[in-house]
Amino acid sequence: MSTAGKILATGICRTDDHPVSGAMTTKFPVIVGHEAAGIVESIGEGVTTVKPGDKVIPLFLPQCGKCSSCINPNGNLCVKADVTGKGVLSDGTTRFTCKGKPVYHFMNTSTFSEYTVVEESSVAKIDAAAPPEKVCLIGCGFSTGYGAAVKTAQVTPGSTCAVFGLGGVGLSVIMGCKAAGASRIIGIDLNKDKFDKAKSVGATECINPKDYTKPINEVLSEMTNNSVGYTFEVVGRLETMIDALASCHMSYGTSVVVGAPPSSKMLTYDPMLLFTGRTWKGCVFGGWKSKDDIPKLVSDFISKKFDLDQLITHVLPFNKVKEGFELLYKGESIRSVLLM
Numbered sequence: 001m002s003t004a005g006k007i008l009a010t011g012i013c014r015t016d017d018h019p020v021s022g023a024m025t026t027k028f029p030v031i032v033g034h035e036a037a038g039i040v041e042s043i044g045e046g047v048t049t050v051k052p053g054d055k056v057i058p059l060f061l062p063q064c065g066k067c068s069s070c071i072n073p074n075g076n077l078c079v080k081a082d083v084t085g086k087g088v089l090s091d092g093t094t095r096f097t098c099k100g101k102p103v104y105h106f107m108n109t110s111t112f113s114e115y116t117v118v119e120e121s122s123v124a125k126i127d128a129a130a131p132p133e134k135v136c137l138i139g140c141g142f143s144t145g146y147g148a149a150v151k152t153a154q155v156t157p158g159s160t161c162a163v164f165g166l167g168g169v170g171l172s173v174i175m176g177c178k179a180a181g182a183s184r185i186i187g188i189d190l191n192k193d194k195f196d197k198a199k200s201v202g203a204t205e206c207i208n209p210k211d212y213t214k215p216i217n218e219v220l221s222e223m224t225n226n227s228v229g230y231t232f233e234v235v236g237r238l239e240t241m242i243d244a245l246a247s248c249h250m251s252y253g254t255s256v257v258v259g260a261p262p263s264s265k266m267l268t269y270d271p272m273l274l275f276t277g278r279t280w281k282g283c284v285f286g287g288w289k290s291k292d293d294i295p296k297l298v299s300d301f302i303s304k305k306f307d308l309d310q311l312i313t314h315v316l317p318f319n320k321v322k323e324g325f326e327l328l329y330k331g332e333s334i335r336s337v338l339l340m
Contacts, residue, residue, distance in 0.1 A: 001046040001120045002089060005056060008132035010036035010111040012324045012336045013140050014167075015260065019085075019106070023262060027087035027104040031096060033112030034060040035140035037132035040123075047120045049291075054125045055132070057139045057298070060107040061284060062121040063291035076289050080121050082108050089119055112321060114340055124291045126298040133315060133337050134308045137168075138297050140285070141335060142308060145172025145234065146297075147286015148258045150180050153230045157181030160227050162220055163203070164244050165234035165259060166194040168311050168334045171201050173232045173258065175306055178202030182230075186220065191331065201310050217246040231255045236262065242269045251277040258283050311335045 016032040018024035040054045050056055062080040069075035080090060087104030088094050095117035096103035096110070108122040126135065137143075145168070149155045161177040163170050166189040177185045178201070187198035187206040195206035207223075209216045220228050226249065233244040236259030245255040255278065261267075274280060288294070301308060314336040316324050327333035 002044040002095070002117050003040055003047055003050055003056075003120055003123050004042045004115060004117045005038045005040045005058070005123070006115055007033075007036050007038040007111050007113060007340050009038075009136045009340065010318075010338050011136050011139070011141065012321070012328055012333075012338065014328060015107075015140070016112070017325065017328070018260075023260075025085040025263065026106065027085060029098065030087060030104040030106050031110040031113050031116075032106045034058070034107040034109040035136055036109065036111035037126070037130070037136040037139065038111075038116075041115065044120075049120060050123055050125050055128050055130060056123045056125055057135065057294050058109040058111060058116065058118050059122045059124055059290040059294070060109050060140060061290045062108055062119065063289050064121045065291075070289070076287055077284050078121070078290075080108070080119070089117070112318075112338075114318075121291065124294040126295050127302055129302060130298050133339060134312065135298050135301060136337060137308050137311060137335060138294055138301065141168045142172045142175075142306075142311060143288055143294070143297055144283075144286045145169040145174075145258065146176040146179070146306070147288050148232055148234075148256050148283045149173050149176025149230075151287040152281055152283040153232070153254050153256050155180035155182050155230050158183045159229040160184040160186070160224050161230045161232070162186045162188060162228050162244070162247055163198075163232045163234060164188045164240050166191070166198045166206070167234065169258060170232070170234040171198060171311060171334065173234055174198060174202045175310075177230070179306065184224065186223070186228075188216065193331075197310070197334070215246070216243050220247045229253055232258050234258045236260050238262070238265060238267050241267065242273075245269065245273050245278060245280055248278055253277075254279040254281060256281045256283050312337055315339060
């Protein structure tokens with residue numbers, strides 16, 4: 001049961017570069033892109049949750065509603081998610097061809113295209129009034145970070161949070177911590193140029209680990225009188241994951257791994273970090289159940305519960321996609337949005 005749609009706007013996320021860099025297993029040739037908003041053009045037999053003309057967000061994390069993750073209220077990693085890079089729909093076919101040869105799908109979506117085909121479990125109808133060039137970020141980056149704070153960590157009012165990595169997802173974590181009522185939000189990054197933006201979305205202070213000789217967990221403990229309740233790793237580096245874990249309170253702290261870890265790598269850490277009482281959590285797409293929660297997040301955006309403009313630094317025509325990636329590589333953009 002599939003749906004064909006026209007893409008209106010799509011964001012450039014670092015994950016879209018992973019097949020090129022080798023950080024993610026993918027079949028080639030492939031159409032990447034997974035953070036978008038569009039309009040349904042046609043539907044296959046048996047599709048009931050969307051119809052032609054509906055404004056939608058494609059879901060790189062599907063929600064079939066039937067698997068063990070979907071049925072459990074605390075799960076969201078649906079079995080239909082293409083985490084191994086198969087590049088085909090669940091019937092084993094690809095709906096893209098070039099000169100008679102197959103072109104593969106990426107993360108159930110493939111949004112760097114004027115038109116795409118997704119399964120019904122990989123698309124959510126949203127409010128028709130939603131501006132696609134903004135709400136496309138709800139398809140990945142914003143929701144991943146914001147949900148890590150409000151849903152996965154469940155940050156409490158008055159708490160102290162530390163966010164490692166101040167890219168687009170890290171900034172979204174800060175927005176989530178602020179929305180949850182955290183009283184102190186410390187941004188951590190090696191690039192001081194990111195500090196002003198982090199403060200503008202809610203960070204109360206920012207630090208660069210290079211400015212200190214002590215380990216970052218000791219720095220944070222001294223800064224906060226040993227009161228960091230929540231830490232978030234939004235970089236995807238093994239060393240930073242351990243630093244973030246060590247930086248939350250040894251007895252009641254929670255640390256969330258938000259940044260995608262490098263594939264085929266193992267982590268070594270002192271189990272005493274956990275034995276004392278810390279909680280270490282993983283987080284895919286902010287813990288949201290995609291088909292259920294994305295429409296609610298879009299409605300929250302329309303009702304001005306959060307501002308996505310802070311995350312969008314560049315809006316480019318689709319044919320400038322290479323320019324968008326260059327901005328990403330140089331660290332000059334937070335999110336570039338491509339318009340069709």
